[in-house]
Amino acid sequence: MVYLISDANWWRQAVIYQIYPRSFADANGDGIGDLKGITSRVPYLKALGVDAVWMSPFYPSALKDGGYDVADYRDIDPKIGTLEDFDEMSAALKAAGIKVMVDIVPNHSSDDHEWFQAALKAGKGSAERERYIFRDGLGPNKDQAPTDWICTFGGPAWSPSGVDDGQWYFHWFDSSQPDFNWEHPDVKADFLKTLRFWGDRGVSGFRIDVAHGLTKDMKEPLPDWKELSDMTTRKLTSGNAGLDHPLYDRDEVHDIYRSWRKLFNQYNPPLMAVAEAWVAPDRKGLYASSDGLGQAFSFDILLCNFDADEYRECIDRSLEASKESKSSTTWVLSNHDVMRHASRFGLPNVPNANLPVSQIALNQFLLDKFQVQKVDIESGLKRARAATLMILALPGSTYIYQGEELGLQEVVEINEEERQDPIFRRTEGKDVGRDGCRVPIPWVANERNFGYGLGKPAHLPQPDWMAQYAVDVEEKDSNSTLSTYRRAIQLRKKLQTSEDLEWVDNSNKDVLHFRRPNGWEILVNTGRAEVDMPASSKVLISSSGSTLEGNKVPGETTVWFQGA
Numbered sequence: 001m002v003y004l005i006s007d008a009n010w011w012r013q014a015v016i017y018q019i020y021p022r023s024f025a026d027a028n029g030d031g032i033g034d035l036k037g038i039t040s041r042v043p044y045l046k047a048l049g050v051d052a053v054w055m056s057p058f059y060p061s062a063l064k065d066g067g068y069d070v071a072d073y074r075d076i077d078p079k080i081g082t083l084e085d086f087d088e089m090s091a092a093l094k095a096a097g098i099k100v101m102v103d104i105v106p107n108h109s110s111d112d113h114e115w116f117q118a119a120l121k122a123g124k125g126s127a128e129r130e131r132y133i134f135r136d137g138l139g140p141n142k143d144q145a146p147t148d149w150i151c152t153f154g155g156p157a158w159s160p161s162g163v164d165d166g167q168w169y170f171h172w173f174d175s176s177q178p179d180f181n182w183e184h185p186d187v188k189a190d191f192l193k194t195l196r197f198w199g200d201r202g203v204s205g206f207r208i209d210v211a212h213g214l215t216k217d218m219k220e221p222l223p224d225w226k227e228l229s230d231m232t233t234r235k236l237t238s239g240n241a242g243l244d245h246p247l248y249d250r251d252e253v254h255d256i257y258r259s260w261r262k263l264f265n266q267y268n269p270p271l272m273a274v275a276e277a278w279v280a281p282d283r284k285g286l287y288a289s290s291d292g293l294g295q296a297f298s299f300d301i302l303l304c305n306f307d308a309d310e311y312r313e314c315i316d317r318s319l320e321a322s323k324e325s326k327s328s329t330t331w332v333l334s335n336h337d338v339m340r341h342a343s344r345f346g347l348p349n350v351p352n353a354n355l356p357v358s359q360i361a362l363n364q365f366l367l368d369k370f371q372v373q374k375v376d377i378e379s380g381l382k383r384a385r386a387a388t389l390m391i392l393a394l395p396g397s398t399y400i401y402q403g404e405e406l407g408l409q410e411v412v413e414i415n416e417e418e419r420q421d422p423i424f425r426r427t428e429g430k431d432v433g434r435d436g437c438r439v440p441i442p443w444v445a446n447e448r449n450f451g452y453g454l455g456k457p458a459h460l461p462q463p464d465w466m467a468q469y470a471v472d473v474e475e476k477d478s479n480s481t482l483s484t485y486r487r488a489i490q491l492r493k494k495l496q497t498s499e500d501l502e503w504v505d506n507s508n509k510d511v512l513h514f515r516r517p518n519g520w521e522i523l524v525n526t527g528r529a530e531v532d533m534p535a536s537s538k539v540l541i542s543s544s545g546s547t548l549e550g551n552k553v554p555g556e557t558t559v560w561f562q563g564a
C-alpha cells in the first residue's frame with residue numbers, strides 16, 4: 001500500500017532543521033547572525049532537503065538566555081532584523097518548499113517585557129503584579145526569599161523586586177526570566193494573540209518551550225527545596241499523575257493546549273506544535289494528543305549510549321508511546337541545549353541508569369566528562385553519522401540542529417569573559433553551560449569568520465579547527481558528513497511511505513536490523529568489529545563512505561540497503 005502524506009500530516013515524518021538565528025549567518029557583519037543571513041542561505045537548506053525549519057527565538061531580547069528571554073512576542077529583535085525581513089525569509093523558504101516553525105516561550109517573559117516593567121512600577125498589590133508571581137519575602141524585613149528553591153540554571157529561584165517593597169518574584173530560569181501567572185486571563189489571551197499573529201504571517205507550526213511548566217500551584221504551604229527536588233525526580237522518571245508538584249507537569253496545563261488546538265485547527269492545514277516537555281514517558285502522550293499540541297519531543301534517544309540493545313529498547317518504547325497518543329514520535333540527537341553529538345559519542349559509554357534526567361543536567365554531566373576524559377574524535381564522528389542514519393530511517397520526524405550535518409564538534413575553547421550562558425554565571429563557573437554548541441557555524445574555510453559574516457568576529461569565538469568542517473570543504477567531498485546527510489535525506493524522501501517498522505532478528509548483540517516498507521532495510525553495527533551484510537542486498541548508503549568492501553559492514557556504521 002502506498003501511503004500519501006497528506007498536507008495536514010506533513011510533520012509526521014518530516015525532517016526539521018533547527019536554526020539558532022544568531023549563530024547561523026551574519027549578513028551585515030556585526031558579528032550576530034540575522035534574518036537576512038538566513039535568507040541568503042536558503043539554497044543551502046534546499047540542497048539539504050529539509051521539510052521545515054524551526055527557528056529558535058528571534059524576538060527582541062536582551063539575550064540574557066540566548067533569546068529565550070523575550071521582551072515582545074510579536075516582533076523581531078532589531079539587532080537581527082525586522083518583520084519585513086521575516087516575511088522575506090519566509091517567502092524564500094516557501095519558494096524552496098520549506099515550512100517555518102517558530103519557538104514560543106510561554107512559561108516566562110524577559111524582565112524587559114512591558115508587563116513586567118509595569119508590574120514593578122505599579123507596586124505591591126497592583127493588578128499589574130498579578131500577571132507574574134510575586135510574593136512577600138520572609139523575615140521581619142522581608143529580605144529573605146519566600147522559599148529556598150534553586151532555579152534550573154543554579155542560584156535562587158526568587159529575586160527581590162528591586163523597588164524596595166519587600167516583594168520577590170519567581171523565576172524557574174534566570175532572574176531575567178520572570179514566570180507568568182497562567183491563571184491570569186490576560187496571559188491566556190495574549191498568547192492566543194501571539195499564536196494567531198504568527199499563524200497569520202504564514203508559519204506552519206510552533207515549538208513550545210518548557211511546555212510542562214506554565215501552570216503552577218503557588219498556594220501556601222509550599223514544599224522546601226529538598227521535597228520539591230524529590231518530587232521533580234519522581235515526576236520525571238515515574239510520571240506519578242497523582243503527585244501534586246507545584247511547578248511541573250500539572251494536569252491544568254492541558255486546558256491551555258486544548259484552547260490553542262482550537263486556534264490551530266482554524267488554519268488549513270492546521271498548525272502543528274511540538275512540546276518541549278521534560279516529563280515521564282507515561283505523561284508524554286497528554287502533550288502529543290490530537291486535542292493538545294499534537295507532538296512532543298522525545299529526548300530518549302539522546303540519552304542512550306551508542307549501543308544496539310539500548311537503541312532497540314528506546315525505539316520500541318518511543319514508537320509504542322506515539323501509537324498510543326496517535327502522534328508520531330520525534331528523534332533528536334542534538335539541539336542548542338546539549339553537547340554536540342559528534343563529541344558526545346567520542347566519550348566512553350556510561351551505565352544508562354546513571355544518566356541525569358533533565359536536559360540541562362545531562363549537558364553538564366557530559367561536559368564534566370568532556371573535561372576529564374579524552375574524546376575519541378574519530379570514533380565520535382563515525383558513531384554520530386551512524387546514529388544519524390539510524391534515526392533518519394525510523395518512522396517519525398527527525399530534528400537536525402544546525403552544524404550537526406557538518407559533523408561539528410562541541411567548542412570548549414571559550415574564555416570565561418566570552419561565555420554567554422547564564423548557567424555559567426549563576427553557578428559561578430562550576431557549570432560551563434551551553435555555549436559550546438552555539439558557536440556560529442563555518443561556511444567557507446578560507447574566508448573571514450569562516451564565511452559566517454564578513455565583518456566583526458562572531459559573537460562566540462570560532463576556533464581554527466572549524467575550517468575543516470566548513471560547508472565549502474565538505475561539499476567537495478562526496479563522503480563528507482554533509483554529503484552523507486544530503487544523500488540520506490533525499491533517499492529517505494523516496495523510500496519513506498508508511499510508518500511501519502519490522503525488526504529482523506540478528507544474533508549479534510551489536511547489530512540492529514530493521515525493515516521499512518518497499519524493501520528498505522537498515523543495519524546498524526554499534527560494535528567495533530565488521531559484520532556481514534545480508535546476502536544479495538544492494539547497498540543504498542553507508543554512514544562510513546559510499547562503498548563497502550567485500551560485503552562487510554565496518555564497525556560503528558549504519559547501512560541502508562534494498563533487501564532481496
Ligand code: GLC
Nearest residue numbers: 065068105173209210336337
Ligand atoms: C528551554 C530552552 C532553553 C532555555 C529554557 C528557558 O529548555 O530550550 O534553551 O534556556 O527553555 O527558556
Ligand code: CA
Nearest residue numbers: 026028032034
Ligand atoms: Ca548581523
